Amino acid sequence: MIEISNVTKEYVEGNKALRNVSITIEDGEFVFIMGRNGSGKTTIFKLLMKEEELTSGRIVVNDMNLGKMPRSYVPKYRRRLGVVFQDFRLLKDLTVYENVAFAQRVVGASNRRIRESVPAMLQMVGLSSKYKMYPHQLSGGEQQRVAIARALINRPEVLLADEPTGNLDSHNAMEIMKLLEEINGMGTTVIVVTHSHEIVEKMHKRVIYMERGCVVGDETAFDPAEEEEDMTEGGEFYED
Ligand SMILES: Nc1ncnc2c1ncn2[C@@H]1O[C@H](COP(=O)(O)OP(=O)(O)OP(=O)(O)O)[C@@H](O)[C@H]1O
Ligand SMILES: [Mg+2]
Numbered sequence: 001m002i003e004i005s006n007v008t009k010e011y012v013e014g015n016k017a018l019r020n021v022s023i024t025i026e027d028g029e030f031v032f033i034m035g036r037n038g039s040g041k042t043t044i045f046k047l048l049m050k051e052e053e054l055t056s057g058r059i060v061v062n063d064m065n066l067g068k069m070p071r072s073y074v075p076k077y078r079r080r081l082g083v084v085f086q087d088f089r090l091l092k093d094l095t096v097y098e099n100v101a102f103a104q105r106v107v108g109a110s111n112r113r114i115r116e117s118v119p120a121m122l123q124m125v126g127l128s129s130k131y132k133m134y135p136h137q138l139s140g141g142e143q144q145r146v147a148i149a150r151a152l153i154n155r156p157e158v159l160l161a162d163e164p165t166g167n168l169d170s171h172n173a174m175e176i177m178k179l180l181e182e183i184n185g186m187g188t189t190v191i192v193v194t195h196s197h198e199i200v201e202k203m204h205k206r207v208i209y210m211e212r213g214c215v216v217g218d219e220t221a222f223d224p225a226e227e228e229e230d231m232t233e234g235g236e237f238y239e240d
Helices: 041-048 071-078 096-105 111-124 140-152 170-185 197-203 224-235
Strands: 002-012 015-025 030-035 056-061 081-084 158-162 189-193 206-211 214-219
Touching: 002 041, 015 041, 015 214, 030 041, 030 170, 030 197, 041 056, 041 158, 041 189, 081 140, 096 111, 096 140, 111 140, 140 158, 140 170, 158 170, 170 189, 170 197
Parallel strands: 030 189, 030 206, 081 158, 158 189
Antiparallel strands: 002 015, 002 056, 206 214
């Protein structure tokens, strides 16, 4: 569970990027965060990653109080998170395979483990046939799949995706969202920042709205299938 309680963040004194933000996200949830430029979305991710420190408040991720976490534990903590950015951030001199394998090497995985898990992950994101290619030989959507494979290879508990489809057309954006949904179905908590109303409308997930550093809306997931069921049940009242 992620508990963000009364969090305020001032990068510069007197200028609040987050104002008294409280958000609780349960294990296995899929959540969108929306809001204008500068509303504080990326700041939430930076605090969750412990890339920045909060000014006041408390963040607890899976029972770990980030404010009390020793510096020495931070790298280990970060391995429990997967992060995907809008601009992919792939290593351009490495192949698709090596980009994903690299993320495992840095955490000390054995060669044997890498040889097993990287092909499986590439298959999951639909890139098995492109494993020898370099990032510049891939389309934007394919590059983003590599970035997702890399973020997931160490089996993170939480996936943070900051505008992962910002550079993609709406077809590819939906394909990436379907992939994130699949990953979520396997148990990973997924938090996605997006500016796309189209995506949010199609996905029927919880949406948190930010405005000038505050949470101004939090809509729970809407499942059209359940709605339909309700209507069928209601139908029993009608005689034909
Ligand atoms: N390193 C920093 N130093 C000072 N101010 C910062 C820093 N990073 C962010 N800010 C400020 O904090 C506020 C929130 O920024 P943040 O990046 O969280 O917004 P965002 O919602 O992710 O915006 P966008 O949609 O443009 O990515 C902005 O006013 C920004 O100028
Ligand atoms: Mg941002």
